[in-house]
Amino acid sequence: MRERAETVSEERAEIAAGLILAVIGGACVAAAMAAPQPGLDPLGPGALPMAAALIVILLSLAMIGQALRRKRFEPSGSFAETADGSAARQPPSPLPLLLVSLVTLLYVAALAFLRLPYWGATLVFVTITVWLLSNRRIAALPKALAAGVILGFGCDYLFTQIFIVDLP
Amino acid sequence: MDGLLQALPLALSLEGLLFTLIGTTLGILVGSIPGLSGTMLIALSLPLTFTMSPALALMMLVGMYVGSVAGGLISATLLRMPGTPASVLTTLDGYPMARAGRPGRALALGITASFVGGLVSWVALILVSRPLADFALRFTPWDYFAFIMVAMVLIASLSRGAMVKGLLSGFLGILIAMPGSDPSTGMPRLAFGNRAMENGFDVLPVLIGLFAVSQIMRGLTEHLGVAERIEIRRERVTLSLADWRRHGGNMLRSSTLGTLIGILPGVGANVGSVVAYSTARSFSKEPERFGTGSEEAVIASEAGNSATVGGALVPLVAIGIPGSVIDAILIGGLYLHGIVPGPMLFSTNPDVVYAIMISCLVATLMMFVLMTGLVRHLPKLARVDRSLLLPGILVFCIVGSYAATNRFFDVWVMLAFGVLGFLLEKARVPLAPLVIGFILGPLAEAKLRTGLMITAGDPSPLVTQPLPAFLMGIALLLLLWPLLSRLLPPRLKPGARPAGGSGPA
Numbered sequence: 001m002r003e004r005a006e007t008v009s010e011e012r013a014e015i016a017a018g019l020i021l022a023v024i025g026g027a028c029v030a031a032a033m034a035a036p037q038p039g040l041d042p043l044g045p046g047a048l049p050m051a052a053a054l055i056v057i058l059l060s061l062a063m064i065g066q067a068l069r070r071k072r073f074e075p076s077g078s079f080a081e082t083a084d085g086s087a088a089r090q091p092p093s094p095l096p097l098l099l100v101s102l103v104t105l106l107y108v109a110a111l112a113f114l115r116l117p118y119w120g121a122t123l124v125f126v127t128i129t130v131w132l133l134s135n136r137r138i139a140a141l142p143k144a145l146a147a148g149v150i151l152g153f154g155c156d157y158l159f160t161q162i163f164i165v166d167l168p
Numbered sequence: 169m170d171g172l173l174q175a176l177p178l179a180l181s182l183e184g185l186l187f188t189l190i191g192t193t194l195g196i197l198v199g200s201i202p203g204l205s206g207t208m209l210i211a212l213s214l215p216l217t218f219t220m221s222p223a224l225a226l227m228m229l230v231g232m233y234v235g236s237v238a239g240g241l242i243s244a245t246l247l248r249m250p251g252t253p254a255s256v257l258t259t260l261d262g263y264p265m266a267r268a269g270r271p272g273r274a275l276a277l278g279i280t281a282s283f284v285g286g287l288v289s290w291v292a293l294i295l296v297s298r299p300l301a302d303f304a305l306r307f308t309p310w311d312y313f314a315f316i317m318v319a320m321v322l323i324a325s326l327s328r329g330a331m332v333k334g335l336l337s338g339f340l341g342i343l344i345a346m347p348g349s350d351p352s353t354g355m356p357r358l359a360f361g362n363r364a365m366e367n368g369f370d371v372l373p374v375l376i377g378l379f380a381v382s383q384i385m386r387g388l389t390e391h392l393g394v395a396e397r398i399e400i401r402r403e404r405v406t407l408s409l410a411d412w413r414r415h416g417g418n419m420l421r422s423s424t425l426g427t428l429i430g431i432l433p434g435v436g437a438n439v440g441s442v443v444a445y446s447t448a449r450s451f452s453k454e455p456e457r458f459g460t461g462s463e464e465a466v467i468a469s470e471a472g473n474s475a476t477v478g479g480a481l482v483p484l485v486a487i488g489i490p491g492s493v494i495d496a497i498l499i500g501g502l503y504l505h506g507i508v509p510g511p512m513l514f515s516t517n518p519d520v521v522y523a524i525m526i527s528c529l530v531a532t533l534m535m536f537v538l539m540t541g542l543v544r545h546l547p548k549l550a551r552v553d554r555s556l557l558l559p560g561i562l563v564f565c566i567v568g569s570y571a572a573t574n575r576f577f578d579v580w581v582m583l584a585f586g587v588l589g590f591l592l593e594k595a596r597v598p599l600a601p602l603v604i605g606f607i608l609g610p611l612a613e614a615k616l617r618t619g620l621m622i623t624a625g626d627p628s629p630l631v632t633q634p635l636p637a638f639l640m641g642i643a644l645l646l647l648l649w650p651l652l653s654r655l656l657p658p659r660l661k662p663g664a665r666p667a668g669g670s671g672p673a
Binding site: 009010013014016017018020021024025027028031032035036041042043044045046048049052053055056059060062063066092094096097100101104105107108111112122125126129130133134140143147151155159163164165166167168 | 215216218219332333335336339340342343346350352353355357358359360385388389390554555556558559560562563564566567570571574576579580583591592594595596597609613616617620621624625
């Protein structure tokens with residue numbers, strides 16, 4: 001039953017990925033059509049991008065078609081129950097992914113637009129992320145803060161003094 | 169041979185050995201932690217090599233490559249969690265051996281097989297690379313283009329049995345490489361009115377996004393099963409002379425197969441492991457034991473996957489075509505250091521070529537010593553607190569993407585490719601063809617357009633010249649193979665296995 005649930009999840013992902021890639025391919029075809037016409041070069045700048053984009057669109061549609069065909073021929077059923085009627089193991093919650101993604105976007109935006117000092121922004125980002133991934137327990141806050149301090153100052157020192165790399 | 173001797177002082181200098189040691193150690197550590205991979209480690213380490221000399225950087229990266237492929241053995245055997253995809257088959261027999269009270273024995277066989285695999289493939293690297301590079305110097309643009317097409321189709325056709333997804337991934341990689349300046353006219357294309365896009369996508373943000381950020385996202389959405397942990401007490405983790413006599417043939421055969429698979433463009437350690445495993449089962453007097461704790465199986469899987477490392481470096485240094493995903497990232501690393509890979513590399517940057525070759529051997533020796541010495545402690549790494557690990561990796565991803573060009577555009581690109589990689593993995597679209605397409609796409613375009621300029625737009629040399637025609641024929645055969653294989657009699661079909669066998673085909 002768990003395998004079946006995974007198959008359904010894969011089919012949905014195939015359809016979603018196929019749609020997104022087809023849209024990207026469509027945008028690239030439109031952009032390639034606007035490219036200048038060939039001059040001395042027989043192909044010109046737009047021909048290969050257009051060919052690649054068209055193939056991406058075709059293969060995306062083929063993947064969507066395969067997913068829909070599998071969906072049609074497989075038996076439907078409830079995925080929340082096992083064969084003996086008991087509740088199946090729930091898939092992992094997407095909440096940690098969503099929360100960490102949001103915090104990461106805010107961290108990068110803060111570095112890009114607010115020009116915060118790198119060590120400070122990293123300290124806050126790591127502290128919050130470690131705490132979120134520790135099931136948001138109050139008891140995990142000291143560990144999260146320690147990780148934030150070590151990574152905030154440690155990365156700043158490591159990259160600027162040892163690897164001589166520019167920081168955001 | 170002269171070049172090899174000239175590169176020895178650098179490769180065996182304190183600095184050279186230290187960087188190879190750091191790379192190998194990090195590779196083993198990352199390889200033995202389920203959820204992390206050598207691909208991720210090498211992609212994340214590229215920005216740290218900016219200030220290093222190209223030769224030293226490559227020595228460290230090759231050390232990581234060797235260490236990460238071998239390191240997967242530890243958690244595969246003791247925790248039933250393959251540290252790398254290439255050690256999945258080791259899990260089938262290594263873990264049952266460990267549960268049966270022979271963890272030290274399983275690890276001794278695996279470590280020694282990895283060592284022998286590394287040595288055999290290194291010999292091939294030394295013997296084959298230069299002649300192949302000399303041969304490749306005579307390639308016409310059409311030959312090159314056809315070669316790249318074969319590499320693309322080959323890797324797509326091996327994509328977990330789903331060729332549509334493999335091809336989609338490969339062409340998506342080519343498409344992603346297209347924005348930026350047109351290589352012939354210099355005019356911007358696919359920039360969508362965005363000035364930052366006029367330079368195209370930089371290699372680092374794309375690689376870090378696809379292999380590090382997507383892996384972090386996956387780590388946030390999956391439970392890692394906790395298997396019974398098996399301790400090694402006072403067992404020997406080395407082989408006796410009798411073991412060498414008994415298993416030597418299997419080790420050499422599996423290593424040779426792994427090396428040959430590695431040399432094929434675009435095919436990686438996973439396939440090397442599977443082919444060596446299947447062949448060992450065919451030759452075995454006890455094929456029924458495969459999948460239940462067979463010593464021969466552990467040896468075949470580990471010799472096969474480790475041997476692909478040296479094998480895959482052959483097309484990289486000889487013709488500039490990656491033998492695996494990690495090799496594609498290494499090619500990205502060469503570009504970052506202003507080095508153009510290809511057959512001219514032996515003339516333009518002999519120090520880098522021979523540093524790669526020597527470090528492959530040194531890293532194999534170091535891997536053997538380190539893994540034998542640390543084998544009792546490495547399994548503890550699998551228990552590393554992931555709530556601390558993942559944010560740390562994320563911080564490195566952001567710095568790594570920014571550092572190449574000092575543009576926040578690249579950080580956003582990295583995050584976008586992380587989401588794309590995560591979605592593609594959810595849909596079971598393999599990422600390897602995407603990376604190979606992304607790295608080889610511009611080269612394929614340049615060769616095709618040069619060829620067309622020479623022939624005034626006539627593409628017929630692709631079918632009239634012998635080498636391109638042969639290569640395009642292979643590509644066509646691989647593309648049509650799913651249809652042709654249906655016409656074969658059942659006993660000849662791929663996946664048909666001898667009676668009594670178990671495990672993967």
